[in-house]
Structure formats: C-alpha cells, structure tokens
Amino acid sequence: xAEAATATxxxxxxxxxxxxxPAEFNVFIGLILIALVxxxxxxxxxxxxxxxxxxxxxxxxxxxxxxxxxxxxxxQVIITGGIDLSSGSLVGATAMIAMSLAQVSTHERxxxxxxTDLPVIIPxxxxxxxxxxxxxxxxxxxxxxxxxxFIATLGxxxxxxxxxxxxxxxxxxxxxxxxFASIGAGxxxxxxxxIVAALFTLILRFTVYGRRTYAIGSNEQAARVxxxxxxxxxxxxxxxxxxxxxxxxxxxxxxxxxxxxxxxVMYELDAIAMAVIGGTSLSGGRGSIIGTTLGMLIFGVIISxxxxxxxxxxxxxxxxxxxxxxxxxxxxxxxRMRGRS
Amino acid sequence: MSADDRKIILRTExxxxxxxxxxxxxAADFILRDGEHVAIVGDNGAGKSTxxxxxTGVEQPTSGxxxxxxxxxxxxxxxxxxxxxxxxxxxxxxxxxDLDVPSNLFLGREETYFNLGPFSILNERSMTQKAVxxxxxxxxxxxxxxxxxxxxxxxxxxxxxxxxxxxxxxxLIIMDEPTAALGVQETAQVENIIRGLKKRGIPLILISHNxxxxxxxxxxVWVWRRGRIVGAVDRDKTDGNEIVSLITxxxxxxxxxxxxx
Ligand SMILES: Nc1ncnc2c1ncn2[C@@H]1O[C@H](COP(=O)(O)OP(=O)(O)OP(=O)(O)O)[C@@H](O)[C@H]1O
Ligand SMILES: [Mg+2]
Numbered sequence: 001x002a003e004a005a006t007a008t009x010x011x012x013x014x015x016x017x018x019x020x021x022p023a024e025f026n027v028f029i030g031l032i033l034i035a036l037v038x039x040x041x042x043x044x045x046x047x048x049x050x051x052x053x054x055x056x057x058x059x060x061x062x063x064x065x066x067x068x069x070x071x072x073x074x075x076q077v078i079i080t081g082g083i084d085l086s087s088g089s090l091v092g093a094t095a096m097i098a099m100s101l102a103q104v105s106t107h108e109r110x111x112x113x114x115x116t117d118l119p120v121i122i123p124x125x126x127x128x129x130x131x132x133x134x135x136x137x138x139x140x141x142x143x144x145x146x147x148x149x150f151i152a153t154l155g156x157x158x159x160x161x162x163x164x165x166x167x168x169x170x171x172x173x174x175x176x177x178x179x180f181a182s183i184g185a186g187x188x189x190x191x192x193x194x195i196v197a198a199l200f201t202l203i204l205r206f207t208v209y210g211r212r213t214y215a216i217g218s219n220e221q222a223a224r225v226x227x228x229x230x231x232x233x234x235x236x237x238x239x240x241x242x243x244x245x246x247x248x249x250x251x252x253x254x255x256x257x258x259x260x261x262x263x264x265v266m267y268e269l270d271a272i273a274m275a276v277i278g279g280t281s282l283s284g285g286r287g288s289i290i291g292t293t294l295g296m297l298i299f300g301v302i303i304s305x306x307x308x309x310x311x312x313x314x315x316x317x318x319x320x321x322x323x324x325x326x327x328x329x330x331x332x333x334x335x336r337m338r339g340r341s
Numbered sequence: 342m343s344a345d346d347r348k349i350i351l352r353t354e355x356x357x358x359x360x361x362x363x364x365x366x367x368a369a370d371f372i373l374r375d376g377e378h379v380a381i382v383g384d385n386g387a388g389k390s391t392x393x394x395x396x397t398g399v400e401q402p403t404s405g406x407x408x409x410x411x412x413x414x415x416x417x418x419x420x421x422x423x424x425x426x427x428x429x430x431x432x433x434x435x436x437x438x439d440l441d442v443p444s445n446l447f448l449g450r451e452e453t454y455f456n457l458g459p460f461s462i463l464n465e466r467s468m469t470q471k472a473v474x475x476x477x478x479x480x481x482x483x484x485x486x487x488x489x490x491x492x493x494x495x496x497x498x499x500x501x502x503x504x505x506x507x508x509x510x511x512x513l514i515i516m517d518e519p520t521a522a523l524g525v526q527e528t529a530q531v532e533n534i535i536r537g538l539k540k541r542g543i544p545l546i547l548i549s550h551n552x553x554x555x556x557x558x559x560x561x562v563w564v565w566r567r568g569r570i571v572g573a574v575d576r577d578k579t580d581g582n583e584i585v586s587l588i589t590x591x592x593x594x595x596x597x598x599x600x601x602x
Contacts, residue, residue, distance in 0.1 A: 055428055087383060102477075108493060143553075203460060206462050206463055206465075207457075207459070207460045207461060207462055207463060208451045208453060208459055208460070208461045208463060209459040209460050211440070211444055211448075211451060211463060212448075212449075212459075214437065214439055215437040215440060215444070216424055217439070218437035218438050218439040218440060219435070219437045219438060220435065221435065222434070222435040222436055222448070222535045223431075223437065223448065223449070224419065224435050225397075225399060225419045225431060225435045226419075226428070226448040226449035227419060227420040227448075227449030227450065228425050228448070229420070233459070251509060285437070285438065285439035338491070
C-alpha cells in the first residue's frame with residue numbers, strides 16, 4: 001500500500017500552488033502613482049514641487065498619524081471579520097477624561113480642582129484604562145450576545161459621544177500641565193504612531209495572538225473546533241482597539257492643548273478607510289499594519305494634495321467619501337477575483 | 342477476532358439530540374473498543390454528523406450519557422474533547438483558508454518559545470519542521486507548506502485536515518466523509534492513512550457513503566436510519582446487500598453500490 005501513498009494530493013492545477021505577491025506591494029505602487037500625479041499637477045498649476053517640500057510632508061504625516069494610531073487597532077478588528085465604529089467617539093471621551101486629570105492648578109475653573117498638577121502618568125493611565133474597558137465591552141457584546149459588530153460598536157459610538165457631552169456639559173477642557181502637553185508636541189504623534197505600528201506588526205506576525213486573529217477572520221468555525229477560545233480572543237482584540245483609540249485621544253488632546261466633546265468625530269471612518277485602502281479585507285482573514293500604514297499615507301497624500309492645489313474644503317470631504325467607497329469596491333472586487341481562482 | 346474482551350474506549354447510552362421538532366438522534370447506544378475501526382453508514386440526514394457533534398463537544402446532547410476511556414464525560418467544547426485525545430475531521434473542513442499548512446496543523450496548539458500568554462512568540466521553525474514530518478508520515482505531498490490553504494486544491498486541503506487529525510490523535514479519531522469530494526488517487530491516499538492508523542492501533546470512527554471503502558477498511562459497520570441505530574454488523578459476517586437493506590429499511594432487492602451514490 002506504500003505505493004499508493006506516492007500518488008499524492010497534487011492533483012490541483014499547478015498554478016494554484018504559486019505564491020502570490022503580497023497585497024501591500026500593489027498598495028505601495030498606488031501610493032507612488034498618486035504622489036506622482038500630485039507632483040505633476042503641482043508643477044502645472046502651482047509651479048512648484050509637491051513632494052520635495054519637507055515642511056509639507058511633515059505636516060501631512062502629522063495630520064494622519066493620530067487617525068493612524070486608531071487604524072492600527074481597527075485593522076486588527078477587521079482582520080477578525082468585525083468592524084469598530086466606536087473609535088472616533090472613544091477618542092473624544094478619552095480625550096476629555098485624560099484632559100480633566102491633566103489640568104494645571106493655576107487654572108481657576110479646573111474640572112477637578114482637587115486633582116490638578118498630577119504626574120502625567122495619571123491622566124494617561126486613566127484615558128487608556130477607559131478606552132480598554134470600552135473596547136472590552138464591545139468585545140464582550142459581540143462575542144457573547146452575537147450582536148453583529150456593526151450594531152454593538154454603533155451603540156458604543158453613540159454612548160461614548162453622549163458621555164463626552166455630559167462630562168462637562170459641553171464645555172471644552174483646557175490648560176494641561178507641561179508634561180501632558182509634551183506628549184503631542186513636535187513630531188511626537190508621528191513617533192508614537194511608528195512605535196505602535198511597529199509593535200503590532202511584530203505581534204500580528206510572530207505571536208499566538210496574531211495567528212489566531214487571522215484564523216478567526218478566516219474561518220471562525222475552524223478556529224473554534226481547533227480549540228481557540230474565540231470569545232476571549234475577540235474581547236482582547238476589541239479591547240486593544242479601544243486602548244489604541246484612547247491613545248489617539250490622549251495624543252490629540254495633548255497636541256491641541258484642549259479636549260472637547262466633538263473631538264474625533266468621523267475618525268472611525270477614516271481609520272476603516274485607511275485599513276481597507278491598505279488591503280485589509282472587510283470579510284476578514286487578510287490585512288496587515290504595513291498595508292494600513294501605506295493606506296494612511298495615501299490618505300495623507302490625497303488630503304494634503306488637495307490643500308496644495310487650493311481645492312475647497314467641501315471638495316475634500318466629498319473626495320474622502322469617494323475614497324472610502326472606492327476602497328470598499330476594490331475589496332469586493334479582490335474578493336470576487338479570489339473566489340474565481 | 343475476540344473483540345469483546347478489549348477495553349471500551351467510547352460508549353454512548355441513549356444519546357439523543359433534538360433540534361426543536363427535528364429528532365436528529367434518537368436513543369443511540371454505541372460502543373467502540375480499543376484499536377477497533379468502525380464505520381457509520383446511513384442515508385443523508387440519518388443523524389451521522391449529529392452524532393459526531395455530540396461526542397466531540399461541538400454541541401450538547403438533549404439527553405443520554407457518553408463514556409470515554411472509562412469515565413462519563415460531557416465535553417463543554419471541542420477543546421475538552423481534544424484534550425482527551427479525540428481528533429476529528431469534520432464534514433465541512435475546519436481549516437483557516439488564509440493560513441499556511443503549519444499554522445493550520447498547529448491551530449489552537451501553537452508551539453512557542455516562552456509563555457507570554459496570548460503574546461507568546463511562535464516557534465515557526467519547529468512547527469514547520471513537524472508539519473513537514475507529519476505530512477511525510479501520512480504520505481501527503483504538498484509542494485510548498487508555506488502556501489496558503491486558499492491556494493490549494495480540494496484534495497490537498499482534505500489531506501492537510503486528515504494529516505492534522507492523524508498526527509495529534511492519541512485515543513480516538515473521527516472522520517466524517519473524508520473522501521466525499523476526492524478523486525481516485527486522493528481517496529486511495531486517505532485510505533492509506535486510515536490503514537496506517539489501524540497499524541498504530543488508534544481507534545477510528547469513519548463516516549462514509551462508499552460501501553466498498555467501508556467494507557475494505559473497517560471491522561464493524563454501524564447502520565443509522567432516521568436518527569436511530571438499526572444495526573451493527575461485523576465486517577466478516579456481512580456483505581453489501583445486508584447493509585443496504587438495513588440502511589433503506591427494506592430487506593432485499595436493491596443492488597449494492599447503487600443506493601450509496
Ligand atoms: N443545527 C441544526 N438545526 C436543525 N436541524 C438540524 C441541525 N443539524 C442537523 N439537523 C437535522 O438533523 C438531521 C440529521 O442531520 P445530520 O447532519 O446528522 O445527517 P447526516 O447523517 O450527517 O447526513 P449526510 O450524510 O447528508 O451528511 C437532518 O434532518 C438535519 O436536517
Ligand atoms: Mg453528515
């Protein structure tokens with residue numbers, strides 16, 4: 001019978017076993033092409049280079065890196081086959097909470113007059129813990145009640161925004177300590193994004209957590225019968241996403257030296273768009289932080305490109321909407337191509 | 342063979358599963374002894390897969406008892422069943438399409454360098470080496486184990502799922518229609534894996550509609566009809582016709598293979 005064993009399972013067409021080029025490569029090409037288009041348009045309409053302007057590039061990266069921090073968490077959620085609509089509201093809520101504990105004593109209308117001039121670790125920890133907890137609630141709802149992620153996180157989105165408005169009855173919170181403000185100073189937001197992105201690139205690639213995140217998005221039933229505790233894992237993924245939204249909220253508040261109830265509105269959609277543009281599939285199982293980083297840069301190039309060409313802000317909003325739709329259409333298209341092979 | 346003095350590995354007592362009004366499994370008394378290879382046959386919807394889901398912890402039975410390896414068990418989830426040494430190849434493949442072969446083989450039991458909980462670092466090299474070894478032992482040839490399951494043929498996928506079960510099973514292996522979608526060569530290969538398990542003495546429950554295959558491979562055939570066990574016949578004391586009549590509920594007349602296709 002050993003003879004029969006040599007007749008093996010290689011019956012599939014040979015081209016099926018060819019390894020594919022990583023999806024990130026195409027995204028990278030896309031980034032280069034879009035940047036070149038703006039470079040050409042820049043010379044035509046503005047008589048100057050779009051790309052070779054260090055100040056413009058650093059503002060561009062600064063603009064997107066705070067949403068980029070959120071997108072790192074959202075990418076992981078989407079890889080499990082879920083979605084997180086609450087991250088923008090969590091940015092607002094955690095910015096308020098952190099800022100209220102970061103005020104200086106010389107400010108006479110502090111939110112908590114007894115809790116001023118605290119060491120920077122306290123507002124940061126409070127913000128992060130609240131974000132993690134909110135994410136944990138998202139994850140628990142999704143894992144145990146089987147509510148679709150869309151609905152569960154929509155609930156959190158509305159609740160967290162309501163909390164932000166209630167917290168100071170709509171008043172903005174300002175006057176942070178120098179230590180807290182330094183978190184958002186200079187290029188620190190970009191630095192924080194790079195650290196977060198690098199850390200989660202390694203975690204997704206090399207740890208049990210990463211492998212199981214892809215497995216759940218790929219085939220939840222398979223993950224379950226293979227012995228993965230899917231419920232616990234989803235709670236962890238959503239908690240991490242909540243924690244990263246909180247980190248973004250802290251950086252945003254520190255950078256703007258103020259926190260207000262409306263902070264972070266629509267950030268969740270930008271973050272989802274960055275992930276999807278970067279090749280993360282809305283049907284789960286595929287995606288990477290490197291792709292999302294490229295998606296973030298595409299986003300940044302387009303926004304700052306339109307500003308550079310002096311296009312009206314209203315156009316920018318509409319273009320952003322179009323980018324999101326195009327990204328999702330591309331994802332559906334990729335999905336169909338894959339189904340055909 | 343005097344099967345009856347061998348240790349009982351799995352026994353169910355009046356095992357019953359109802360899905361609302363659907364009586365998918367009705368008072369099943371089943372016995373499997375150490376080293377024994379048995380088949381479960383029956384028409385579509387007879388309750389075969391339902392039985393598998395009850396004894397592997399995927400679902401909880403409506404009533405009845407399960408005894409495994411000498412003690413009563415009620416597995417709350419597939420992890421517990423697996424921790425007891427039961428490996429299952431489910432009817433709808435349980436592979437993660439976006440992962441490669443080693444990741445799938447070790448899904449849920451990843452090897453790591455040191456324990457950092459969920460953030461433990463994967464020992465990729467060891468898992469790949471063992472995966473290659475596992476495929477070799479089961480005679481499965483996959484050109485590139487680092488290729489994603491998505492890019493493999495149906496036969497290759499099934500072979501991966503079966504090698505996974507064969508590699509990790511220590512007390513019992515269950516295969517639900519493992520060759521249903523396979524070509525002639527792949528079917529022969531799966532049958533070889535099963536013969537290898539027989540040599541290793543690992544008990545097997547094989548669910549199959551292929552009567553030729555069943556009579557070739559197993560010691561005993563359990564026949565299911567409409568959720569009930571209607572017979573258990575020794576391979577050496579039966580022929581295809583008897584089994585067919587048990588399956589269909591008529592005593593004679595139908596030609597062996599036809600009813601199974
Ligand atoms: N989750 C469920 N909910 C409701 N009914 C179910 C469920 N699972 C199975 N059934 C029903 O239970 C009966 C037995 O199904 P089962 O899958 O066990 O059959 P089977 O013997 O494995 O058939 P096949 O040979 O087609 O695989 C069928 O009538 C089926 O419709
Ligand atoms: Mg079945």
